[in-house]
Amino acid sequence: MAKRIQFSAHGGPEVLTWxxxxxxxxxxxxxxxxxxxxxxxxxxxxxxSGLYPVAAFPSGLGTEAAGVVSRVGRGVTLFKPGDRVxxxxxxxxxxxxxxxxxxxxxxxLPEAISFxxxxxxxxxxxxxxxxxxxxxxxxxxxxxxxxxxxxxxGLIACQWAKALGAxxxxxxxxxxxxxxxRNAGAWATINYREEDIAARVSELTKKVGVVYDSVGKDTWxxxxxxxxxxxxMVSFGNASGPVTGIDLGILNKKGSLFVTRPSLFGYITNRxxxxxxxxxxxxxxxxxxxxxxxxxxxxxxLKEASKAHQILESRATQGSCLLIP
Numbered sequence: 001m002a003k004r005i006q007f008s009a010h011g012g013p014e015v016l017t018w019x020x021x022x023x024x025x026x027x028x029x030x031x032x033x034x035x036x037x038x039x040x041x042x043x044x045x046x047x048x049s050g051l052y053p054v055a056a057f058p059s060g061l062g063t064e065a066a067g068v069v070s071r072v073g074r075g076v077t078l079f080k081p082g083d084r085v086x087x088x089x090x091x092x093x094x095x096x097x098x099x100x101x102x103x104x105x106x107x108x109l110p111e112a113i114s115f116x117x118x119x120x121x122x123x124x125x126x127x128x129x130x131x132x133x134x135x136x137x138x139x140x141x142x143x144x145x146x147x148x149x150x151x152x153x154g155l156i157a158c159q160w161a162k163a164l165g166a167x168x169x170x171x172x173x174x175x176x177x178x179x180x181x182r183n184a185g186a187w188a189t190i191n192y193r194e195e196d197i198a199a200r201v202s203e204l205t206k207k208v209g210v211v212y213d214s215v216g217k218d219t220w221x222x223x224x225x226x227x228x229x230x231x232x233m234v235s236f237g238n239a240s241g242p243v244t245g246i247d248l249g250i251l252n253k254k255g256s257l258f259v260t261r262p263s264l265f266g267y268i269t270n271r272x273x274x275x276x277x278x279x280x281x282x283x284x285x286x287x288x289x290x291x292x293x294x295x296x297x298x299x300x301x302l303k304e305a306s307k308a309h310q311i312l313e314s315r316a317t318q319g320s321c322l323l324i325p
Contacts, residue, residue: 004096010050013309026073037119038323039064060093066118088123112286120320130267140165150177158184198225217241229255
C-alpha cells in the first residue's frame with residue numbers, strides 16, 4: 001500500500017483527501033517513480049475546482065514531481081531502477097508517494113539539480129522557456145511586461161530575462177514582493193495595488209511589444225493598454241478568473257493588437273521538443289543563472305495538500321511550493 005491525495009468531487013481545498021492506494025504495476029513503456037519532492041502548480045487548483053474538469057472520480061491530482069525510478073515496464077529503454085528523474089507532463093496523480101509515468105514524458109535529472117529544485121522548477125521552467133523563447137522570442141535589450149513577477153513562473157522569468165540581457169517589468173502585490181522580484185532580476189516593478197499599471201509602463205518605457213499575463217480577468221484591460229501598436233498579449237493563466245465576453249473590436253481600437261492563449265501542451269508535443277526545452281532549462285539551473293529556492297514555510301507534507309492549496313490561492317506565497325512525501 002502507498003499513500004496519495006485524491007478527490008471525489010470538484011470544489012475547494014477541503015475536497016482533497018489523504019488515502020491509501022495500491023500502485024499498479026508499470027505498463028508497457030511506463031516507469032514507476034518513487035517521489036522525493038512534488039511540485040504544486042496553480043493549474044492544480046483549476047483542476048480541483050472544476051475549471052478544468054477531470055474525466056472521472058475519484059481522481060488523483062498533480063502532474064509534476066522528482067524522484068527515483070523503482071521499476072520499469074516492458075519495452076522501456078531510456079531508464080532503469082535507481083535513475084534520478086523529473087517530470088511535469090504526466091497523467092494526473094503526482095500528489096502521491098509513487099506514480100507510473102509514460103517513458104516519453106520523463107527526463108533524467110542532472111546531478112547538479114536537487115530533487116526539490118527539479119520538482120519546484122520543471123513545469124514553471126518549461127513554461128518560461130516556451131513563453132520567452134517560443135511564443136515571443138525575447139531579445140537582449142528588449143523591455144516587456146510580466147505579471148505576477150514574484151510567483152513561481154515569474155521569479156524564473158525574472159532570472160531568465162536577466163540571463164538574456166532583457167528588461168522585465170514585473171507586476172507585484174506588495175513592497176516585499178517587489179524586492180524579491182528585483183533581486184531575482186526584474187528591471188523594474190509595479191505594485192498593482194497602488195499604481196496604475198499601464199500608466200507606470202508608459203513612464204518607464206512608453207509601451208511594450210509583449211505582455212505575459214497569468215492573472216486573467218483583473219489585468220486584461222491594463223495589459224492591452226500597456227501594448228504598443230501591433231503588440232502581442234500572451235494570456236497564459238486565470239489566477240483572478242478567466243477572461244470572458246471579449247469584444248474583438250477592442251484589439252482594433254487599441255492598435256491592431258494580437259492575442260494568444262498558449263499552453264505548454266501546445267509547445268511540447270513530442271520527445272524531441274521536450275528534450276530541447278529541458279536542455280535549455282537544465283543548463284541555466286546547473287550554471288546557477290536560474291536559482292530556485294523554496295522557503296521552508298512553502299514546503300508541506302504530502303498529506304497537507306489541502307492546506308497548501310489554501311495558502312497558494314490566498315496569493316500569500318512567493319515563488320514555488322512543494323509537497324514532500
